[in-house]
Amino acid sequence: MLENSNGNLNGNQIHNNKEENEESHTNGENKETRYLDGSVRLRNPHIELMDQDILYHLALGSESHDLVEMFGDVKFVCMGGTPKRMESFAEYIMSEIGHRLPTGTQLMDISQYSYRYSMYKVGPVLSISHGMGAPSIGILLHEVIKLMYHAKCRDPIFFRIGTCGGIGLDGGTVVISDDASDGMMNKYYQVPILGKIVKRPAKLDKKLARELKALSTPEDLYDTVTGTTMCADDFYEGQGRLDGAFCDYTEAEKMEYLERLRSAGIKNIEMEATTFAALTHHAGIKAAVVCVTLLDRLKGDQVCTPKEVLVEWQLRPQILVARYIKRYLQTKGRISFDGHGSMCVKSPRRFKLVQQESQTFE
Template identity: 70%
Template structure:
């Protein structure tokens, strides 16, 4: 039986820090090493920080309509390397089709993409080879439920060092609609780089840390040819879309426009470039699980200019594809580095030359 996490380990790290360190950078490195040690087995597979799971006859992932004994989770998900999440089922279905084409993955003849969690009636999940595309709903409670079950799924499936990426939309602060924003730090409503939990009546803060190396790598994949900007900055995560984000157009508003603008300017001074509703819980739970993670959003408006999203539907659709394109570039790069992209393209079987295949398609279409 694999080793379990004891209840004392939750206190080890604090005691470790009480002995003192030479620099914040060293502290971060040692913290990351500690988290990795207690969240990974020697082969790189995910280890849970909950020994209770190993004692259960079956772990039912209720909101995903999956179970550790009812499904062969290793067979179904053991090859997953990337878990991409977004708010709506339709957006993630679209991303599944997009990434399938972009990495050249081909489904077996006569099959189509299937919503694996359709019978949960809560979240949608599509698998494209090593990429899992999942909807997480709106707001931190919905994301929290999904994250617990996705992390457990990685454990049961024996996935090795998976990468989680949230693909979303947001309101920009001082940036125009259509700008792609990679989160550097996720801040709560009080500008703390943590997420607040109430567990057994006690208030607990967990660091909302994202992988900054991953953020920089994603930024490096933006292109000068892209007709939009891609930036890195701090993200404010709120528990409300209206009053919590300083909007004047909710059912209630007990502050003035001057109050709102002063607040947004304060956020700018702290380096905040966008506002959304999921980043702190996503960052806190992935960091606590030792999972490399990033948040990539597109701004739908500049909040300094207004509160309502007025862009035409077709423009919004194109904007929402922009984070998907960047994330797809990253996935292609990693698969290529590991020699897996070529094997995925090989699944096309009878297609010897994608370029000539495209020419044949165009020629055939010209004679319809």
């Protein structure tokens, strides 16, 4: 180990040693989250004892569908808020990686019978809508992580592709999250379980964030930055907006709070990052959040940008994630698409029951 002339480690060496320690800690957890072949292992011993695991909000089941046949080649899970956005991403990534659908077929919403989330499969890529807020993405993540387990997927990579409000950043700026915090600047996701508050670290893969940042180019004609993302539990008061139905603070108090966020290194505000980071980290899944700012919150609260501009801005995170996926496939070798992706029913009776269960409105 090298030291400087004063016998002390320099900053880069300290940083590298910290990353090595974190990596060693992660490797130690691999036994809990991976089998020897790299396939996903759940931190839940009860699932193996169940006759069937119904992924209720995806309209899938471990015995009604052949999940290995349908999803066994999945390497990338890309999530975004709305069904339309993720359908558009599925179309986009299909053209980017050169995936072709069988003649006479078209992209299918695999979870159409759930009426809750939309899911499209393009070769090794799943494109899924997660709705708005922590509860919605939390439910989805539980079921998608279980889907990875049942399908025996090996070392999947998760991306959240979204929109956000910038803190001192112009609209259209792409933000890659290298950290996540809640509205109190706590870097964990807390959830009441059996009457007790459980806090799970909200950690994203910093190496993945650096690799994504390296894929941005001057030709993009817009800025791509990294930083901490604040996850709010609410769109209005939780984000310090002045335009909600209720507001018990002044504009000066709002501005003081936002400046405090900027001083703490927070680049943007959205509503899913801590949940996404904590649950993927707990599952041992490499994950990243890439968002585009729709406005600078230091300059206002409402999005007034023309619709056609917003549509172009929302493509920017998709472009960056697509670059990563293309590079990965080029580096690792194209993953075989044969024999995967179409609806594959194991039990017609169970398949019908799963559809009926998922269609039940509460």
